Amino acid sequence: MYVKFGRVRDAVQLFEEMPIRDAFSYNSLIWGFGLNGFHEEVLMVFEQMRALEFSPDLGSVAQAILACGELGCIQKGALIHHYVSRHGFGSHVEVVNSLISMYTKVNRLDEARSLFNDMPKRDLVSWNSMILGYARSGNWVETFNLFRSMKVENFGPNCITFLGLILACGQAEDLVTGKSIHGHLICAGLLRDVRVGTSIVDMYSKCGRADCAHEAFEELQERSLVSWNALIVGYSQNGYDYESVDLFRRMLRESNIKPDSVTIANVVPACASLAELHRIQSVHGFIVKKGFGLYSDVVLGTAMVDAYSKCLDIEAACFLFSCIEKPNTATWNAMISGYNINGQPCRGLQIFLGMLQGEVLPDSVTLVTVLQSCGQIGSLKQGMLFHGYCSCRGFDSYVTVVNAMIDMYIRCGCIENAQLLFNSMTMRNTVTWNTILCGFVKMGLSVIALKLFRKMLLDDQHKPDQVTMISIAQSSAFSVGHGEMIHGFVLKIGLDSDTLVTNSLIDSYAKNGSINNAWSLFEQMGHSRDQTSWNVMIAGCGINGQGQEAFSLIPRMEEDGFRPNSITFISLLSSCSHCGMLDDGRQSFDLMTEKYGIRPSLEHYTCMIDMFGRAGRLEEAYWLIKSMPEGSDCDVVWGALLSACKLRMNVELGQLAGEQLSRLAPNNCGYHTLLSNVYASAERWDEAAKAREVFEDGRLIKKPGLSVMMM
Template sequence: MTLLAKSLMVCESIQLLHSPLSVSLLSSLCHSLTCKFKPHSSLRVFSFSNNNHKLNSAGFSCAATSHVYDEIPLNGTEGSNSVGVDFLRLMEERGIRANLQTYLWLLEGCLNSGSLVDARKLHCRILKLGFNGELVMCDRLMETYISCDNFEGAVKVLDEMAVRSLSSWNKIIQALLARKLISQVLVMYHKMVMNNIDPNETTFAGILKACSYGDVGFDYVKQIHARIIGHGFDTAPLVCNLLIDLYSKKGYVDSARKVFDKLVLRDSVSWVAIISGLSQNGREEEAVMLFCQMHTSGISPTPYVFSSVLSACTKVELFNMGEQIHGLVFKGGFSSERYVCNALVTLYARSGNLISSEKVFSAMQNRDGVSYNSLISGLAQSGFGDRALKLYEKMQHDRLKPDCVTVASLLSACASVGALDKGKQLHSYAIKAGMSSDIIIEGSLLDLYVKCSDLHTAYDFFITTETENVVLWNVMLVAYGQLEDLSQSFEIYRQMLIEGIIPNEFTYPSILRTCTAVGQLDLGEQIHTQVIKTGFQLNVYACSVLIDMYAKIGKLDTALEILRRLKEEDVVSWTAMIAGYTQHDMFSEALQLFVEMENRGIKPDNIGFASAITACAGIKSLAWGKQIHARSCISGYSDDISIQNSLVSLYARCGSIQEAYLAFEKNDSKDNISWNALISGFAQSGYCEEALQVFSEMNRAGVKANLFTFGSTVSAAANLANVKQGTQFHAMIIKTGYSSETEVSNVLITLYAKCGRIDDAQREFSEMPEKNEVSWNAMITGYSQHGLGIEALNLFEQMKQLGLTPNHVTFVGVLSACSHVGLVDKGLAYFDSMSKEYGLIPHPEHYVCVVDLLSRAGLLNEAKEFIEKMPIKPDAIVWRTLLSSCTVHKNAEIGEYAAHHLLELEPEDSATYVLLSNLYAIAKKWDFRDQTRRLMREKGVKKEPGRSWIEINNSFHAFFVGDRLHPLADKIYDFLAHLNTRAAEFGYVQDCYYLLNEVEQEQRDPTTYIHSEKLAISFGLLSSTNSRRPIHVIKNLRVCNDCHNWINCKGGISVVKTSPALFIRGILIGDGESYSKISNVRDDVESRTTFNSLIHESKNCGVDDKMGGGSYKLWLLMRVSTPSTNVRQDPLRWVTPTYNKCFT
């Protein structure tokens, strides 16, 4: 039998006792029953007790109940107080007059039940009885009207009060605040001020809470703060704590910090408020420093303080500090506190340390929904969706119901692992649980369907939601942006504007990213206009994407201008600008901006560090790159894959092969980008053989090559002039489906041009579905390098007619073309048009081209004057170009002038001494020549000996100057003597100036001193008599005039004519700076095309018949610059182990 049933039995016995004590006891019991049960219970007590007794009015209270007990049969409708009114009427019928306390209890019943009708009836009776003058009655009436959502009635009661005390104002403010009626709270506060009622601490506490809940501006908060100071409550801990919390929530952290610093009596709430406020506003480091100040001051942190500071440590740079604070938590004995443990679980989960996160979670004794949500969210964000879903099963086993945060995290987990079916089950649960309309759930559901590529369901779900939610519109924009579907993205954006949805700071970045991805930059600039019109021109999210867009299209000045206008220091915007400079090879500018960013106190993120290291790789500054890498490790990015990839590229491009391999091997998460970084780094630093070896290792590792892989490997093959390897890559490109990619076609054009197959380059260019500026530049440069200047210039004019704007690379090819064909005036006009027509500031390489243009034409004085008038300081290449031409044109005076400036810039470069020595030899100034040689010896400068390599049957053979170490040396020299005899018949005369310049005076015997390329060509003929492929020789130094004359004499091909094989095959010589292809062809284009096809493949029959007859002309088909670092540094690297015996 329950206590209630026993009490009722006592009441029934009391009615037989007929004593005042029984009446008093019954009244008290009635009051207690009305506080716990429905009004009908007190009515039941009254019905059996009032037959014989007149109870005092305290026994006739009628209040609503909050719980139902099965033992008491109740009638009537729950939530109604009509029984209380009937009860009052029954009292009056019995002649019992209700007093003040009776009406207070009756109003309490209306307050709890929310019965406005009964409240008004009681109010009328109160007015008739004159109880409205009582302060306690007025307060209860106001509370009752507020509970019935009748704010006007409450205000009317307040206005009609004869004496309105501060307590009354505070009570109505607190009642309104309890029901989150924020605007009404502020109205009452305003009326209170107008009535000259001085607020107290309780009043300001309520107003500050209302401001915290509501949407009030900074000026209004400052007014409240001023009044707090005016009334002397600026040192009250309760008020100050609420002020700190209010300023923090509104984003005015500096004001919050000022209040905290002035607060003398700080309690744990004060520390929690300021630490959490700083953390929530992106000032996590300051929050942690404040915690350290608290700790060193001897103030013992509470669990809530630990929870707040651990939340601040979820920032990447503070993960280590969070681990140290975990130690303080353990020492303080708070390891079992649920709030602290939840913060630790979140900390470790966000830092990616899931082992520690799960360890803390497992040790918790009282897990709640927040505990599970923290770990589930961390697992989902780290890509462990399966584990997150398993943890949800454990949560269900613990009988904890998921809330909106749980479901949203689980949906993210499903999206990360593609568990669409499980996600749909969660969708059904959200609908049944009434969560489907939650804004976070809607966004997560839409994200699920988008990431699982179910756009049809995503769109159907989108149109069924509240379309006023701008977040969902943004998700759809992102979805179509990821598919690079600009038309659908723009349609969503247009429909969004039609329906009156106001874009926010995340809308414009989504559509701008899509414009950038698909190359619709004109539309991107139009969207930029909308950004300005809607007032988001200074928004960090929009600006960061705008900077990225303009940087990618090369409008770096516009991007920098946007960055400079930003008032907020945003790491993403600065990083986008640095990356833009890096992408356009402006490495020095990128590093300057990186330094400026750090000086401004902006801490770089992983992308910023990676871009800076890439810039160091671009300028080959290994020391600076290592320093930046060290700072990235200190910042907690030691394991970041983007930084590791950039580090690999740094070492590779700086020529540190072993360190590059070590950095590559340390990367436990190698992906395509990691392999590409190593391959491209080697290729760009001249280690092309290593690049191709890494590509082979990549294939053996089962990693699929992508677009960037083929770009680097084909470039490496092009730099080696390895057409065989290049064509193999071309075949792989076709098989993998990249043949239609513009970037791949561009490197293939360069490959074939560098390998002498200009027709194949032209064919690849013509068959390209889409051409960009790089495509045209590659073809123009190819024509120029082949001496086809007219074709190069015609292509340049076609490029301009199509509306394409030439850039710096274009003009290098154009000026070089003019130089090859001797179009001096036209070349100078093109150079002048760079700045006047296209706004391009000439780079050093353009000045080199002009010097070469003038020098080749014999205008050495003009070239000298041009150099002297250059707006920039001439570099070594400019002077070397002039010196080389002086050697050709035998101008010792200007040559000495050029050599003097060149030696000032590069006093240790042997090439300068060799060129000057050759010049003196040609001019027969042997004394000056000998002085130059002595100067070389005195300074320790050594001329690199000439060496040549030739590939026979997939193996390389090397030859030195006058080399007799080869196993077939006797046969080679005999055959070479035969070739020399035949060459003399065609007019070849040995040029002794170059030969005698190579050796000391006592060794000058031209009959025994033979250059290495002659030996290589002779060996090639002996070893491949049945082949029709060109003789391909690689040399570490420039081919001298004598060797050129040996092959070409008086318009004919002397050595080629000595051998029918060479007559068909031709010779391809690659020296330290260029490749030259020498073949015998007819003058007309048709015969030239026919000959090219023969010399490339040699598969057609009747070659001798096709080539026979007619006049012949020497065609210099290719003359291109290629990196010779490998050959110059270590030529033996090219020789396979099988043929090392050739050097013993």
């Protein structure tokens, strides 16, 4: 009676007070514990009962097997299985179903399938246990095979069957079958079951259809915590970050359901992707207020470390990292990556050493991140050491790690090692090809990049994607005729509707002097244009001497819903510089700060100095540098002034610029060469010779040029 009312404590107390207990007493208590989810207690009482040589009944055996499955106690489960075989319980469908369920929960599908195949008689529970087991293990092919066999044997599916099938559709990303099952469930009126409705939401999310997931969620008559989590996770994993955060707020506002650690762990990455620190701080406050174990929950803690890093608050990330009780490999990876994101790769390498000292084993993600750190600081020596570490530890069999090695060598300027590594790979993926292609383009080796691209096309296993075509479009920027060829190939493979690819083609045409083709492609884009499209077209006009056309794009851009940003004005000022539109350039500079509130960056000042230099207004360029905020001047702006002084043979200002460059960049041989040329242009040979003394006494070595043929 007590266990039927859920008053297990009273049942236990009464059991303990009994002077004489029999098998029925033990069976009743086991059944009560099982009914109320006390799985550890089920096994404890079952073992006591067997020690006293009482015989458990059918229900107790089934509850003990169920408890082993829930707790993952496969050893105890195997002993009970042996007991079932010896004492003749194996002929009971209920007990065998419990064994099948136990084995599927601990992912021992071979044992489960063997039991299932040997059953003389099966019921719907038997089929559902196997279907769910294969679906949870990710074997969606066998899930559908079992369903077809089930229909052949005239078993009609129920809600549990459909849960397995929908899960399999999500894993297989089989949207067509998923929609078909959804339609069947609507007709059969089975969507009233909150578990089935939630599984439909999850299936659409895994198939990348967040819009369908949202519609299915809104149609739910009842929503559980799992329902809310399914859509929040779906939005977050499909890049709908704002929608994920907005749904979380709605959950807090409209429902009485309290979020759990799964909810928070998926909202945090969405906030991080929005790069809004105040959102992360708000969620952090919510976590503390609601008592979530931020320091004991390693998944939640790792998500917060990663979020603060991506929002460029590395100090908060570091503090949280130090507070997490048992950081795992993913936590260390988040911290190393965080330092890379925040421009402190050397600290990331130090963290990696701390990880090894803490006896936390690195994984392939760790090594990829560490190799990125080496690439960022341009340390070929450290990169080669980690290359050796990867080889010793067997990580060189991971394609992702070898891709990172290739990228590291390219960043360190060692294109030969990158190419040798690429040639030695037995397994490649599209990222491998993209990495080496992008490397050749960045090194200015466009001819080699195009040859390698042709080899990629001959490799049937790896098809060019968006990244490939962007790299190739950049490689063809200064190659007459290649732009049209790349454009034709983009049309052939159906990437002409991709905005990023089209932007790269416009840029390529403009830099190639084919401004009419660039204009034509830009106008064809229509509503698919983004901010970058406008910026690229403005810059293209400037390069091709169409300064007024560049200015005419600004009002059109605002009509299209895009506000000019910092990059827009870099493109605009560059256009003014190329076209000699000094007054328009000054006006644009003032407009940028006064109307749009954009603080001038180093690039803006450099464009203005270049513009003044081209117009021969060197004094104005000099005073513009002097008007820059204190400490913001650098060798780039003084170098631009020095180049203009050489062009206009202004030795006095050139000498001033040279003095500043000697202070700011004493080891840059290019500036010494440029200053020497300024003196030489004015036939001041003594000063020219003095400027070149740094090469003669061995303090600096001028790097020789390299041709494509030498590579």
